[in-house]
Amino acid sequence: MGIPAWIWFVIAAVALVAGLGLLAADRAKEGSRNRERMRWAQLRGWQFVEEDERLPQQWSNGAIGYFGADAAVNVVAGSTFTSDGRRPVFIFDIETEGQIPAVVVAVRCNKKHRIPIEMWLSSVPFQRADMPEMLGPIGARYAFADDAEGARVVITQELVDAADQLGGDVGVAWLENEWVLASVVPTAGPSRLERLLRDLGEIADIVDPFDEDYEAGRHQASAPVPSEATAPAAPAPVAPAAGTPVPPPPADVEPKPSEN
Secondary structure (H helix, E strand, O other): OOOOHHHHHHHHHHHHHHHHHHHHHHHHHHHHHHHHHHHHHHHHOOEEEEEEOOHHHHOOOHHHHHHOOOEEEEEEEEEEEEOOEEEEEEEEEEEEOOEOOOEEEEEEOOOOOOOOEEEEEOOOOOOOOOOOOEEEEEOOEEEEOOOHHHHHHHOOHHHHHHHHOOOOOEEEEEEEOOEEEEEEOOOOOHHHHHHHHHHHHHHHHHHOOOOHHHHHHHHHHHOOOOOHHHOOOOOOOOOOOOOOOOOOOOOOOOOOOOOO
């Protein structure tokens, strides 16, 4: 004896009600996040837009490369102070196939990073098809970059210590173009995003200091020493070092008119 048709009807009706309930809960959660993000932006005097399809196209590494991004939703744009000065910022949810897998926080530097570098938590399944080369562990994270030698110049102990302070809910932090970015769990609220902004601002100050003298000295210290093969055959004439101020010639003194 087969199962009566009315039982199948009841099962289908229950499944439909359960599906509608889950959909309503997701929409209520999304609406709550939307309103919370909007109020936060208003309190900070920042801009808020519900959706921007072009924004995620600026990046292809880190969480953007891992999750993909059909659009950025609940987007906040503004600027924040760091110890080196004011920097532009973005905060947005990644939307992928109708789901929100992560929130991305981005802080803009003044200079473009020559090498994209990703710093993943070891507990995150970070593998993907176009993953950069793994350089090895740096503190609590693993570093990835296609230019190992250039990346090691950027990954200082100061940067490693700052990345360790990001927290276990930040799956990846990365440098790409002129931005420092990180992804955090989608349940992160404004207070958590505020702390992450401060932490990323600290990283931005490390990799892109506003003090040009400090930056020049740091790059000079990390630059390779020229080999003997590339050294000049004869010593160059002694000349004042670059940047040495040259005393100006004495001003012409007009002769006093004769009293006679």
